[in-house]
Amino acid sequence: MLGNFSYCNPTKLYFGKGAIGYLKEELPKYGKNVVLIYGGGSVKKNGIYDEALRLLREAGKNVAEIAGVMPNPTLEKLYEGMKIAREHKADFLLAVGGGSVCDYAKALAVSVHCGEDPWEKYYVRFEEPSCEVVPVGCVLTMVGTGSEMNAGAVITNREQKLKIGHVFADEKVMPRFAVLDPTYTFTLPHYQMVAGIYDIFSHICEQYFSGEDDNTSDYLAEGLMRSLLHSSRIANKDMQNYEARSNIMWTATWALNTLISRGKTTDWMVHMLGQAVGAYTDATHGMTLSAVSLAYYRHILPYGMKKFVRFAENVWGVDPAGKSDREIAEAGLSAMEAWMKELGLVMNISELGVTGEMVKDVAGAVLVMQGGYKVLGREEIEAVLAESL
Amino acid sequence: MLGNFSYCNPTKLYFGKGAIGYLKEELPKYGKNVVLIYGGGSVKKNGIYDEALRLLREAGKNVAEIAGVMPNPTLEKLYEGMKIAREHKADFLLAVGGGSVCDYAKALAVSVHCGEDPWEKYYVRFEEPSCEVVPVGCVLTMVGTGSEMNAGAVITNREQKLKIGHVFADEKVMPRFAVLDPTYTFTLPHYQMVAGIYDIFSHICEQYFSGEDDNTSDYLAEGLMRSLLHSSRIANKDMQNYEARSNIMWTATWALNTLISRGKTTDWMVHMLGQAVGAYTDATHGMTLSAVSLAYYRHILPYGMKKFVRFAENVWGVDPAGKSDREIAEAGLSAMEAWMKELGLVMNISELGVTGEMVKDVAGAVLVMQGGYKVLGREEIEAVLAESL
Numbered sequence: 001m002l003g004n005f006s007y008c009n010p011t012k013l014y015f016g017k018g019a020i021g022y023l024k025e026e027l028p029k030y031g032k033n034v035v036l037i038y039g040g041g042s043v044k045k046n047g048i049y050d051e052a053l054r055l056l057r058e059a060g061k062n063v064a065e066i067a068g069v070m071p072n073p074t075l076e077k078l079y080e081g082m083k084i085a086r087e088h089k090a091d092f093l094l095a096v097g098g099g100s101v102c103d104y105a106k107a108l109a110v111s112v113h114c115g116e117d118p119w120e121k122y123y124v125r126f127e128e129p130s131c132e133v134v135p136v137g138c139v140l141t142m143v144g145t146g147s148e149m150n151a152g153a154v155i156t157n158r159e160q161k162l163k164i165g166h167v168f169a170d171e172k173v174m175p176r177f178a179v180l181d182p183t184y185t186f187t188l189p190h191y192q193m194v195a196g197i198y199d200i201f202s203h204i205c206e207q208y209f210s211g212e213d214d215n216t217s218d219y220l221a222e223g224l225m226r227s228l229l230h231s232s233r234i235a236n237k238d239m240q241n242y243e244a245r246s247n248i249m250w251t252a253t254w255a256l257n258t259l260i261s262r263g264k265t266t267d268w269m270v271h272m273l274g275q276a277v278g279a280y281t282d283a284t285h286g287m288t289l290s291a292v293s294l295a296y297y298r299h300i301l302p303y304g305m306k307k308f309v310r311f312a313e314n315v316w317g318v319d320p321a322g323k324s325d326r327e328i329a330e331a332g333l334s335a336m337e338a339w340m341k342e343l344g345l346v347m348n349i350s351e352l353g354v355t356g357e358m359v360k361d362v363a364g365a366v367l368v369m370q371g372g373y374k375v376l377g378r379e380e381i382e383a384v385l386a387e388s389l
Numbered sequence: 390m391l392g393n394f395s396y397c398n399p400t401k402l403y404f405g406k407g408a409i410g411y412l413k414e415e416l417p418k419y420g421k422n423v424v425l426i427y428g429g430g431s432v433k434k435n436g437i438y439d440e441a442l443r444l445l446r447e448a449g450k451n452v453a454e455i456a457g458v459m460p461n462p463t464l465e466k467l468y469e470g471m472k473i474a475r476e477h478k479a480d481f482l483l484a485v486g487g488g489s490v491c492d493y494a495k496a497l498a499v500s501v502h503c504g505e506d507p508w509e510k511y512y513v514r515f516e517e518p519s520c521e522v523v524p525v526g527c528v529l530t531m532v533g534t535g536s537e538m539n540a541g542a543v544i545t546n547r548e549q550k551l552k553i554g555h556v557f558a559d560e561k562v563m564p565r566f567a568v569l570d571p572t573y574t575f576t577l578p579h580y581q582m583v584a585g586i587y588d589i590f591s592h593i594c595e596q597y598f599s600g601e602d603d604n605t606s607d608y609l610a611e612g613l614m615r616s617l618l619h620s621s622r623i624a625n626k627d628m629q630n631y632e633a634r635s636n637i638m639w640t641a642t643w644a645l646n647t648l649i650s651r652g653k654t655t656d657w658m659v660h661m662l663g664q665a666v667g668a669y670t671d672a673t674h675g676m677t678l679s680a681v682s683l684a685y686y687r688h689i690l691p692y693g694m695k696k697f698v699r700f701a702e703n704v705w706g707v708d709p710a711g712k713s714d715r716e717i718a719e720a721g722l723s724a725m726e727a728w729m730k731e732l733g734l735v736m737n738i739s740e741l742g743v744t745g746e747m748v749k750d751v752a753g754a755v756l757v758m759q760g761g762y763k764v765l766g767r768e769e770i771e772a773v774l775a776e777s778l
Binding site: 001003007011012017182213226230231244263 | 390391395397398403405406571602605608610611612613616620636643648651
């Protein structure tokens with residue numbers, strides 16, 4: 001841990017079958033006016049909406065609703081929610097859904113009393129909230145983003161074709177509690193499950209493939225990756241396997257609650273590439289990441305050789321005997337590619353609707369991060385995207 | 390993660406060189422009457438006491454002191470502190486020291502307003518606090534116990550020859566913040582440094598060697614162990630190596646802040662054996678653990694074969710080719726033994742002052758835990774202790 005840092009993660013997690021019952025303990029801590037936030041109809045079909053509403057009513061809450069939060073929540077939807085939350089004089093926001101719904105609730109939490117355009121304040125100037133932050137609780141129904149235990153919130157500005165995440169420093173933005181019931185993820189389609197798994201894996205990689213130092217965080221990252229590989233292979237064949245799905249759910253939380261980035265640099269270029277693809281295609285987030293990852297990692301491999309060798313040996317069990325560093329590193333990425341194909345991930349951006357003609361425009365929407373083994377120039381971004389077609 | 394659980398760890402950590410400066414941000418959050426708690430003279434010699442006192446005075450605090458908290462804080466010392474804290478009408482307790490000082494501060498935090506004998510309430514009946522808990526902050530000067538980010542507090546009852554830890558469920562018992570500056574650990578003698586390293590390793594093992602399921606927590610435990618092995622070997626030769634000492638400090642925090650026990654069973658028999666040895670000898674905690682560990686693990690190995698094989702391969706890199714499970718597992722423990730000797734740990738309890746005649750008495754002071762691969766009978770405890778002589 002060469003860098004100085006702070007760490008604080010006060011979110012209380014309730015994990016396991018039936019954990020939603022802990023709403024009975026948590027809800028009395030907050031005011032009467034609750035806004036229940038959810039996405040499409042799935043939480044109504046699987047009964048989670050009914051159960052949450054029942055517990056809210058039992059706790060004597062006045063409930064307003066924001067329905068229809070989309071996979072990449074938009075600025076327009078945020079404006080709509082601000083109006084609802086203000087009219088309802090919201091004391092508490094209860095998000096029931098996946099990462100997008102949680103992200104949306106957190107963005108809303110800092111926007112209700114913002115006093116100016118939240119896009120300008122939080123997504124252009126990247127400021128911290130200076131107003132009252134409405135407390136948020138989450139009931140998680142989809143796994144991947146880690147949004148349930150961090151202070152991040154990604155919002156898409158469709159007009160400007162920008163999908164931007166802000167990780168707030170203020171712990172008040174973090175959910176006060178999150179309910180993690182692995183059985184809630186059982187009804188997800190296979191496509192969404194594996195997209196979530198790759199999102200988790202990518203979160204770990206973004207924090208792992210950076211820096212030259214020896215850092216406890218990288219050892220924790222390797223542990224999370226090994227657990228994820230093991231459980232993803234079981235869940236891929238047996239989606240109802242509670243143990244595998246619960247390990248995946250827990251791994252997702254710890255992959256992106258800031259722990260494994262403490263004291264080190266991070267990269268996040270795969271997310272920047274994927275988010276630009278997402279802004280142009282509205283494709284599932286995890287699949288935008290899987291579709292660009294290998295081209296990116298093969299591009300930066302020569303600049304981060306030592307880490308890619310370590311990745312191959314410690315995560316994929318590549319036997320280094322008789323191999324050059326380059327061969328070991330490439331064998332690691334080949335093993336990763338085989339695993340990705342085994343899961344049925346989208347392996348190129350053409351499948352998501354990006355054409356060769358769109359590459360220049362998509363490249364223009366990519367924010368360039370500084371933390372990776374090679375800071376990409378505009379031509380390199382275009383080359384990586386072209387390679388991902 | 391087969392078991393249901395909750396997780397909440399609100400302690401704010403400030404990590405790195407000069408992190409004590411963050412007292413300026415934290416102290417204004419609490420009342421004026423502060424009790425400064427420390428151990429022997431070392432914090433006075435190395436200037437940390439002066440710096441803490443300066444920052445307390447700058448923040449306008451009325452400071453009382455509890456000095457001389459010993460390595461295994463006693464019940465008598467707790468009674469003494471309760472008197473001081475009550476007379477001072479303490480609003481806040483600032484612990485400056487190692488795990489014993491932090492433990493003591495937390496025990497004091499729940500005892501000041503307890504209204505009855507805290508030993509009876511917390512260490513005999515193991516109740517949660519029902520009174521106001523005085524908030525605690527820590528400035529850590531010694532690494533190992535993880536006390537800076539958990540709700541545990543070990544107290545020794547000398548009269549009854551009992552050293553008992555209570556891990557409180559109430560998050561209010563956890564330090565509100567902890568300052569972790571790796572350079573503060575540089576002045577420790579080698580003996581104390583390696584004892585702390587083994588304490589960390591043992592904390593991880595106690596949570597790892599239990600259960601048959603596949604659990605993300607065990608993968609995180611392996612990551613922490615691998616990091617600790619790597620950094621301990623560097624620090625053993627070069628005690629001033631900042632990177633190694635900082636990794637060790639961070640590993641200690643995460644080894645015992647409840648993360649790696651989530652969703653699984655744990656054992657803690659090595660600590661029960663070591664604490665009984667400690668109650669009879671007042672020996673350094675980490676050395677009481679190292680002195681009993683191998684005899685214990687070799688005793689339970691046949692009952693937890695699968696985990697010991699995994700430990701050998703994933704932590705110690707034992708090549709399984711051509712070996713039976715038993716041989717793989719034993720090779721893992723042999724590798725662990727070689728590492729322990731390399732660090733210069735105490736390898737038997739005779740060196741700590743336990744004689745063959747004392748074994749029966751020490752065995753009588755061992756609390757038997759239920760979570761391990763084999764629940765030990767009284768004769769087995771005596772056998773493990775005799776083997777450790």
